[in-house]
Amino acid sequence: MYTDDTQEGFDNYNSYDDYSAHTGDPTLDEYNRQHFKMPELVKSFLVYFRNCVSEGLVFELQTLYEQSWPKLTEDYFEKRPWPEEAEVAALVDSDPVFMILYKELYYRHIYAKIQGGPTLEQRFNSFYNYCDLFNYILSAEEPVPLELPDLWLWELIDEFVYQFQSFAQYRARLQKKTPQDLKTLNSNNKVWNVLCVLNVLHSLVDKSNIRQQLEVYASGGDPDSVSGEFGSHSLYKMLGYFSLVGLLRLHSLLGDYYQAIKVLENIEVHKKSQYAHIPACQISTSYYVGFAYMMMRRYSDAIRTFSSILLYIQRTKQLFASKTYQHDQINKQTDQMYHLLAICLVLHPQCVDESIQQTLREKSYHEKMYKMQMGDLQEFENSFVYACPKFLSPCSPEIDCLPDDYSKEAIQHQTAVFMDEVAQQKMLPTIRSYLKLYTTLPLSKLANFMAQNNRNNDGKWDLDKETQNLMIHLLCFKHKMKNVVWSKGSSGLEGKFQSGSELDFYIDNDMIHIADTKVAHRYGDFFIRKILKFEDLNRKLRMLKI
Amino acid sequence: MAEAMKQTVATMLKGIERYNPDNLPTLERYVEIQSRENAYDLEANLAVLKLYQFNAHSFNADICGQILLKALTNLPHTDFILCKCLMSERQLQQEPINQIIYLADILEQCDFLMFWTRIHSLPELTQRITGFLDSIRKFVCHVVGITYQSIGRGKLAELLGDVDDSTLKHWIKKYGWKEESNLVFIANQDENIKTKNINEKIDFESVGAIMASCR
Numbered sequence: 001m002y003t004d005d006t007q008e009g010f011d012n013y014n015s016y017d018d019y020s021a022h023t024g025d026p027t028l029d030e031y032n033r034q035h036f037k038m039p040e041l042v043k044s045f046l047v048y049f050r051n052c053v054s055e056g057l058v059f060e061l062q063t064l065y066e067q068s069w070p071k072l073t074e075d076y077f078e079k080r081p082w083p084e085e086a087e088v089a090a091l092v093d094s095d096p097v098f099m100i101l102y103k104e105l106y107y108r109h110i111y112a113k114i115q116g117g118p119t120l121e122q123r124f125n126s127f128y129n130y131c132d133l134f135n136y137i138l139s140a141e142e143p144v145p146l147e148l149p150d151l152w153l154w155e156l157i158d159e160f161v162y163q164f165q166s167f168a169q170y171r172a173r174l175q176k177k178t179p180q181d182l183k184t185l186n187s188n189n190k191v192w193n194v195l196c197v198l199n200v201l202h203s204l205v206d207k208s209n210i211r212q213q214l215e216v217y218a219s220g221g222d223p224d225s226v227s228g229e230f231g232s233h234s235l236y237k238m239l240g241y242f243s244l245v246g247l248l249r250l251h252s253l254l255g256d257y258y259q260a261i262k263v264l265e266n267i268e269v270h271k272k273s274q275y276a277h278i279p280a281c282q283i284s285t286s287y288y289v290g291f292a293y294m295m296m297r298r299y300s301d302a303i304r305t306f307s308s309i310l311l312y313i314q315r316t317k318q319l320f321a322s323k324t325y326q327h328d329q330i331n332k333q334t335d336q337m338y339h340l341l342a343i344c345l346v347l348h349p350q351c352v353d354e355s356i357q358q359t360l361r362e363k364s365y366h367e368k369m370y371k372m373q374m375g376d377l378q379e380f381e382n383s384f385v386y387a388c389p390k391f392l393s394p395c396s397p398e399i400d401c402l403p404d405d406y407s408k409e410a411i412q413h414q415t416a417v418f419m420d421e422v423a424q425q426k427m428l429p430t431i432r433s434y435l436k437l438y439t440t441l442p443l444s445k446l447a448n449f450m451a452q453n454n455r456n457n458d459g460k461w462d463l464d465k466e467t468q469n470l471m472i473h474l475l476c477f478k479h480k481m482k483n484v485v486w487s488k489g490s491s492g493l494e495g496k497f498q499s500g501s502e503l504d505f506y507i508d509n510d511m512i513h514i515a516d517t518k519v520a521h522r523y524g525d526f527f528i529r530k531i532l533k534f535e536d537l538n539r540k541l542r543m544l545k546i
Numbered sequence: 547m548a549e550a551m552k553q554t555v556a557t558m559l560k561g562i563e564r565y566n567p568d569n570l571p572t573l574e575r576y577v578e579i580q581s582r583e584n585a586y587d588l589e590a591n592l593a594v595l596k597l598y599q600f601n602a603h604s605f606n607a608d609i610c611g612q613i614l615l616k617a618l619t620n621l622p623h624t625d626f627i628l629c630k631c632l633m634s635e636r637q638l639q640q641e642p643i644n645q646i647i648y649l650a651d652i653l654e655q656c657d658f659l660m661f662w663t664r665i666h667s668l669p670e671l672t673q674r675i676t677g678f679l680d681s682i683r684k685f686v687c688h689v690v691g692i693t694y695q696s697i698g699r700g701k702l703a704e705l706l707g708d709v710d711d712s713t714l715k716h717w718i719k720k721y722g723w724k725e726e727s728n729l730v731f732i733a734n735q736d737e738n739i740k741t742k743n744i745n746e747k748i749d750f751e752s753v754g755a756i757m758a759s760c761r
Contacts, residue, residue: 194600195565202562254599255631258592295631297624351744393634395602413635417627424654439741475656478693479622497622499692499739506735508695513739520745527748 208240619681
């Protein structure tokens, strides 16, 4: 079989080793680039790749996409772009569909691997290539005869949104642009325009009837009954689904959390479904959903979303270990979600799964949580900035603005909104720590504690005034800890007001009555560890030879 | 009027049409109707802010201010934060938006006495929003309702903005609370707010299974 040959061949790449490294000398590099001959192996790969695309061999494509392409990239194109369009076109009879797909991979590789990132021209060309691809898919009279592996489709949509994001950031950094670049940017305002990106994603959603399909699926029916001519094809159906997640991401990047959650109507993020089989997509979905909930002060929902996906990641870690090119992204997002979860748990203490708790007890998270609990606002901000999405402003600055860096404005704004919220809740941890010690506590007594705690009053304070202040904080405590929590229904925006945090109280005239959550010592986990230790000891004993 | 417009507006918010700047005048008019008629449509208002986000030159501080005040009328929901996130730092600093931001901040911290003082010094800020003060009183009642089992009568009147006796009676009746001499009985909170105990339950069978696998 052909594959076996190529697979074997890929392992013999050593003979081409001369091609695979930079010399360190720029002129020599340039020489090499021009005289870089496409290795035979790459040639045969491309020809075979094209055949698989045109014959719709999805399983074969999956191997080529997930294994051969990254492997060849590693071997030959670690630091240089894949072969130019013209060179490849000659090999594949200029097959238009294959060339579009090839160029998508070609540019994606430039974005990911080439030092200095894509040039302005490459950004433009990649955009035009996406236009060609989506025009081909969307303007066809009948479903196009194209089938691609789901992972590829997901990464295609995700990359499309990513390149838009990357362009917006690039566009906002006016300070490093040459006059020529600025002129080009100004005369091409339609390229990577936010409306254009939204339009593509919405069109893919509409074309596939994915909303209707999800609605029927959620109510237990057969989605094919409403899928229509296009939506029954895997290509359209999955592109539609991934576009919803793409919209979730795009709305989040623009600070539109309401639309972000709304776009996922009829998708239950935690549930397994026939659409949810791409781990990277699941993880990304939970990250943005959890983040949006956190910003909406729906901490219970955020904590549920994060813990559920983090548990899933803990349990399936081995799965991702092999596919390194996805692994980096997943690891980063996992770490970000632990940070966000830590923030949520500081603001809204609540029981979470023991194994999640275990990770949060590790040094780096533990220290941060401790600082935040002690009211260290800088730590809140640092964790937030590290873990939040890379926000953008949809309107790029006018090119005649002062040549400044505008790319940070959006992230600063979202951070400021979040920090306002944190500042409003500043007194709650102190109050919580006092209340934890009692089951009933007179208002005046707590007011005394609070006054003593406040070192700015030189030991003099007016009890009435302190009680007055305490009342405000207590009302604030109740208000901030009572949030909308989702329990059922097709939209993640729905929910009822609940107090989900572990400590609660009420005031009866002048007396505070406190209700805490008491968690008995967890012996299950303890026993399991001891059992394993015992087993280990036993094994060692048996190995002993006396 | 507001009811009639709701339908027209709903079609403007579907799919990509939501981003059509031609709809902005209609949507802005809808905001003014909401202010006048004490109606509320968060989704339409967010769409206005979104259009401002995409078309910065059309930004209208007056409309935006009304949207923010309307968002406050829907406390304890976090609509105000959603609105804020769609704006820019520069817009938040404009008059009268910065005043509204300050109001929101003290309301979110439940410093109601401060809020009423502020409102009395700036009556024209919220005048155009029909029913604004009563909406805030509803929020006060919500917070009181989840915090207190019983509260001093004077205290409650103070939180509601130093209301007179008949107004106080009106709010007490509206929420089904009971007057007991100097106290107002809100609700029996014992039943909702009580200590929870979380215990782990492991039966012998499940431990047996683990033990069996260790040999």
